[in-house]
Amino acid sequence: MRFQQLLHDSSFFEHVKLLRGGHRLLYDIAHDQLTETTYWQFDPDLPFRHEISFEEAADETTDLIVQAVGRCCKGTNRAGVFLSGGLDSRIIIGALEKLGRQPITLTYGSPESRDAYYAKRVAEQVGLAHYTCFQASGNWVRQYWRQHLMLTDASHAWIHMHGIYALDDARALMDVNLSGFAGDGPLSGSNLRNIYVAADDEVTYTAAMFHGLTALENWPGMSETDEQSLFTHDAFNLIKGKAFRALREALAPFSIYAQPLRTELFLEYAVDVRHYAHYLDFKRSSIEVELPFVDPDLMEFVCRLPVSYRKGRRLTRAVLQRLSPQLARIPYDYDEMLPTTNLTLRSAHHFYSRLKRRTQRALGIAPPHRSTLHSDYETWLRTDLRDWGESILFDPRIKERGLFNPEFIESIWNRFQSGREVNMIGKIAPIMSYELILREFVDTLPLSSARVTHTQMATAKSAESPV
Numbered sequence: 001m002r003f004q005q006l007l008h009d010s011s012f013f014e015h016v017k018l019l020r021g022g023h024r025l026l027y028d029i030a031h032d033q034l035t036e037t038t039y040w041q042f043d044p045d046l047p048f049r050h051e052i053s054f055e056e057a058a059d060e061t062t063d064l065i066v067q068a069v070g071r072c073c074k075g076t077n078r079a080g081v082f083l084s085g086g087l088d089s090r091i092i093i094g095a096l097e098k099l100g101r102q103p104i105t106l107t108y109g110s111p112e113s114r115d116a117y118y119a120k121r122v123a124e125q126v127g128l129a130h131y132t133c134f135q136a137s138g139n140w141v142r143q144y145w146r147q148h149l150m151l152t153d154a155s156h157a158w159i160h161m162h163g164i165y166a167l168d169d170a171r172a173l174m175d176v177n178l179s180g181f182a183g184d185g186p187l188s189g190s191n192l193r194n195i196y197v198a199a200d201d202e203v204t205y206t207a208a209m210f211h212g213l214t215a216l217e218n219w220p221g222m223s224e225t226d227e228q229s230l231f232t233h234d235a236f237n238l239i240k241g242k243a244f245r246a247l248r249e250a251l252a253p254f255s256i257y258a259q260p261l262r263t264e265l266f267l268e269y270a271v272d273v274r275h276y277a278h279y280l281d282f283k284r285s286s287i288e289v290e291l292p293f294v295d296p297d298l299m300e301f302v303c304r305l306p307v308s309y310r311k312g313r314r315l316t317r318a319v320l321q322r323l324s325p326q327l328a329r330i331p332y333d334y335d336e337m338l339p340t341t342n343l344t345l346r347s348a349h350h351f352y353s354r355l356k357r358r359t360q361r362a363l364g365i366a367p368p369h370r371s372t373l374h375s376d377y378e379t380w381l382r383t384d385l386r387d388w389g390e391s392i393l394f395d396p397r398i399k400e401r402g403l404f405n406p407e408f409i410e411s412i413w414n415r416f417q418s419g420r421e422v423n424m425i426g427k428i429a430p431i432m433s434y435e436l437i438l439r440e441f442v443d444t445l446p447l448s449s450a451r452v453t454h455t456q457m458a459t460a461k462s463a464e465s466p467v
Helices: 054-072 088-098 114-126 140-151 164-173 202-215 224-230 233-239 242-256 261-275 277-283 296-302 307-323 343-362 377-382 386-393 396-401 406-418 425-441 454-464
Strands: 023-028 033-038 079-082 104-109 130-134 176-178 288-290
Touching: 054 088, 054 176, 054 296, 054 307, 079 088, 079 164, 088 114, 088 307, 104 114, 104 164, 114 130, 130 164, 140 164, 140 277, 140 425, 164 277, 202 242, 202 261, 224 406, 242 261, 261 277, 377 386, 377 406, 377 425, 386 406, 386 425, 396 406, 396 425, 406 425
Parallel strands: 079 104, 079 176, 104 130, 176 288
Antiparallel strands: 023 033
């Protein structure tokens, strides 16, 4: 409820844990023993590359990305990319060009989104076979929520099943999907917020990370007051403080690293890999997925570079410029500015775009509206999915469980439906998803296991795992 996901290696299921990256499980048949060992990790003693110039760093990063992409599509006939308006997919396309490969591209989401508009321009610019799988409404969520729940073991909310409905099309078009997963991490420096890396002591750092994970890195979630209002008195007494303690436990293994590497690796492994990797879980149910941006050689090099080289997507823009200058002349969907290292050109384009919009407004011409979201779950939950949401949140079982406070759920639902507060879905979606978990895995228990009430089961599980 606080982080909108589980942290570290926990799950909702007793005796089931996530096998962390860089670890293996060894089973000794003779002695019936299971051991977890580490086979790879970042060396905390490797020095940072302060001596390297930015241009040298950009050249080396570009070469490592081409190498990583080559490793990911080696031997495959049909390499494919989910093409968006962002930079990660463009970089992969540029690397494939360097390797003499032309991928199949597929764009999903809203046809009115910036993703759809700029993805089409990118594909046309380099002459790629480009396919689309657009959604006309949010009704597809009803069809796929259970599949998503099962494939991701319910570790993150239903509002993160982007593109699950497009997987049949993807399977027909490509043999392997080269994913931009983690491309917006170390390469772009987006994880290195000042609030984290400038913390002077452990208490300040932990508090900063808690604030970041509940308010900055995803949709803003439950606040302290929300949490106390959400749960019944008995349930809250069982779980209060557990989210903060779970974060401290998750941070502990990364204390061997100096800043900023500690923050970089924690957010990449413990958060991105726990949260965003679930996109890969359901995609891998249909197609092979490869991850060039988490190539060990690339990650180890980039994470050792000076922070100033990476922040503000400076290194990302430099790499794209080297791989494909023509793709750096198409605006980036996030800010609709050119992702080029040519600052004069970037500033001129920004000035021209602002002048054009002002002129259009003065002439009474409405500029084209392109949504920043390829999947607008908030709007859908107020329209197409409203009755579905109400069937979950206002079912009598919610009250019978004794876990959530029905009055607070009604209040927060009304606040959401009013539309006066932004990003409210980060508070509502986890409640919905947790209720769906209980329906799928608790309410369906065999009669012999049903001696424990649903309330006891729910609060017991809440006590075992970070909510």
